[in-house]
Amino acid sequence: MKKDTIVRHRKIANDIMHYIYKYINTNIDLEELSINLKISKYHMHRIFKEEFGQNIYKTIKSIRLQKAASLLLTNHNSTITNIAKMCGYSSQGAFIKVFKDKFNMTPKEWKRGDYKQLIKIKASYSLKAQILKIKSKKIYYIRHKGDIDSKKLVWEKLNTWVLSKDIKEYNQITLYHDNPSITPLLECQYTAAIQTQEIIEENTLPSLMSPSGIYAKFDFQGSYKEFLEFINWVYFDWLINSGYETTTEPSYVVYKKNSFLDDEDFFIASYYISIYM
Known part of the structure; x- marks a missing residue:
């Protein structure tokens, strides 16, 4: 091609x-x-x-169910019918069927707390969120999914691209198109990206505009396993008790230390999750 x-x-x-x-x-x-x-x-x-x-229909279904799973827990005053409509379902019956097929429980059971059977919060944090308004910026990216080895390979390619373009000032970013607390890691879609201060001409990588809006920012340090536990905490502890709701915009990470580029399993990063009142 x-x-x-x-x-x-x-x-x-x-x-x-x-x-x-x-x-x-x-x-x-x-x-x-x-x-x-x-x-x-x-x-x-x-x-x-x-x-x-994956095909378009499976992607639409996955995004809708992830949004519904979050809204059932954060939108305390919304009925299941209202949440079904917010997620694009024409009827409550259709929504209940696909939700039960995905999570092996009804939306009502999920909402009352049965989700804890599937999602274990293994760590507790006392981190405070910084609420920020984020502007959209151009990023250059490689999409991927899979295990840690595949992530390392993608970041090696991006690092090679940075070196070949002699880029001095940039951010390393990962966008999470799926919620890793809900979707199995090997099925999660990611976008690994470089955000630069300047527009890159004659570029070999595709580009897109990063998400914009109101975000809660958390600073994190730890291993990759601890980072996944931290995301669980953000979605199923902090978000539920914060009074905020999340959107369908992807959450993302900005790395200060990206351990996919070295042999030390220790990350220093900021995690951003889209929110609204």
């Missing part, structure tokens, strides 16, 4: 993902989306699967 074709396909896949996040609370019209992108539905589905490794 030619380089310009690869870049074009990546842009189309990104546009599809952006559309899904933007309209996740509606009955997403893929026919309309294919017309807007000026490609056939067949090619739209094929390009998306090439880029993300």
Whole structure:
């Protein structure tokens, strides 16, 4: 496949993902989306699967259920019917069925606390969140999913790209398109990215705009295993008790020390989760 074709396909896949996040609370019209992108539905589905490794329908279902799982715990005054509508389900019955298929319990059981059977909070933190308004910035990225070895390989490639472009000032970022507290790690979709102070010309990597909005920021130090336990705490302890709700925007990490680039399993990073009142 030619380089310009690869870049074009990546842009189309990104546009599809952006559309899904933007309209996740509606009955997403893929026919309309294919017309807007000026490609056939067949090619739209094929390009998306090439880029993300799963089909559009599975992605929509995953995002909706992750959003619903969070909202059931944080939206104390919302009914299950209201949450189903907020997540794009036309009926409560349809929502209950797909939720039970995913989590082996009903939304009502999840909401009352039975989620603790599946998700164990193994650590407690006394960290305070800093609430910030984050502006969108251009980032250059590689998408991936999988184990630690695959993450290390991706970061080695990004580091090589930084060196080849002689970039001096930049941030290393990982966007979490899935909630690792809910989705098995090997199935989670990630975007490893470099955020620079300048626009890179003649670039070999695709680019996109990072998420913007109101975020809660936590500073973290520890191993990768401890970091995953920390994310559990953010979603299933801090968020539930904070009075805030989360959105469908991906959470993300900005590394000060990225241990995927060395042999020491110790991270220093800031974790950002999208919130609103």
